[in-house]
Amino acid sequence: MKENRLLAKWLNNDLSEDELAKFEASPDFKKYQKIKNYTAHLEVDDLDENVMLSNILSQKKATPKVIPLYKKWMFRAAAIFVLALGITFVTRSFLPETHTANFGEKNTFSLPDNSEVVLNSGSEIHYKKWNWDNNRHLELKGEAYFRVAKGRRFEVQTNLGKVAVLGTQFNVKARKNRFDVVCYEGRVKVNYANTQILLTHGQSVSFENGKQFSAVVNLSKPEWMDNQIAFYSENIKSLLDEVQRQYNITIELNAKDTTSLFTGKLPTQDLDIALQIISTTCHLKAKKVSKNKIIFDEK
Template sequence: MNREILISKWLNNDLNDQELEAFKMLEDYDDLVKLNEGLQAFKVDDYNTSKELDTVLNTIKSSKKQSTYWFKPLMRVAAILAICFGLYYYTTTLDTTITTEFAQKTTIELPDASSVSLNAKSLLIFNKKDWKHHREVELNGEAFFKVAKGSSFKVKTKTGLITVYGTQFNVKQWNHYFEVICYEGLVGVTYNSQERKLNPGDSFLIIDGKIIAKEKENRSQPSWLSNESTFKSSPYKTVIAEFERQYGVDITLMNIDSEQLFTGSFAHDNIDVAIKAITLPLHVTYSKTNNTIILKRE
């Protein structure tokens, strides 16, 4: 994780144990801690750095006629105060960014007690400071949402916009794949400027730019929350991509049609069992070397 993200998460008290250790290894760790302690006395909701600096400078100019002895020291103080206030205002308005790596899942509690469970290799962005007025997140990957009742809640993705009012739903946004499943409440999905309402059990699925009809969802939550990926008449390439995310491996297909449909599932806790689950039904053989798997049809 890069330095800027570590500092942002530290200021928002969002560091986990591993990230905290990485933050402490930064060269300027001691300076950052001292600066943050000094800024605690300056916490305000809104601060106009330029306006306050002008006020200080005007005061200095008016007093300059009486004495020039204090001008340079006061200029230094004014500059330091402006920088401190500006730094505080900037850091408290930064977005919070949560990411997961291969084979990793995590659950985040949002400022209104809504929760988001992130699947492997996913990214979620939101802003705590403006949350009361704009309950909005950006998602790249897959996430399951439990939204607390309140004002409009929106999930922005590259493909479509999801709007909800107190509900449970799953969003999956990958290259050439976009799916929203409503498990509770009411979900609105806006795609190509048109909104479609989803009731519990309804889905909205787009693969390679085409809207795909799906049967009613009868689960109470997505299977990946129970460490299992389930597919029904899904292109084989989407199965392979999900397998790579869950196990952190690279898979190469040989003499296999990646568009053929697959129905089945694989678990996330045993790679040997999982690879058989996605190869045996299609009569595909495989070989595995370290993090590379080759699937082949004779």
């Protein structure tokens, strides 16, 4: 700090004789002397303040670009709209499409290739629209009737088995351990466990707990589409489960023997007649305990 003070006084020629002697004896004096001698030859033009001010004022000022506030909101709204369209496209194209039929309802809809599907009560279908024409694959829980447009291979996957066709009409039902497939037109290839079966017009096949049943069908579409449920060698529990789905009710069964099988038809729009047929055929007594609950007891 003291050396800096002496340097400042030396540059201004304000040092006393004693201070000058000490400063000249310092190790950096020769360096300071060279700098002083060099800068003494430098010349700086006089600053004309008036000319400088005139030059500044004469320069053309750039007018800042102002975007009205309403235009900013328009740009932002447009960006949000484009983003929303993109999200909607991705959602509709890549995410699975789901169709359901609640208890007591049916649901009819078309697939991207105009194939028609009718879902029976208590059923659900999942599929992807993206690249559908080249990958016609869907997953079924429950029962559905398909009228398939001609095209590439069409596959219906269930938890019990798979059905593959090209262009045809067929019905698939997968409930608990029961798997039923009926072919109404064309040909249907059924895969169940290690078994593969080819069905043609009027043929049906059923699998339950490893057992296989075959039958001939002389109809153009499933009975449930005409408000009837058809059963072939169906056990009483599965039969009552289907009645619950069709009528959206709760049924309680109080019976020791649940191994008897039922073959026949039940209406889906007249509960009293359906209960009467079940009672007579299975030797049970139906009792309505509320509007939506039925109890079956042994006779």
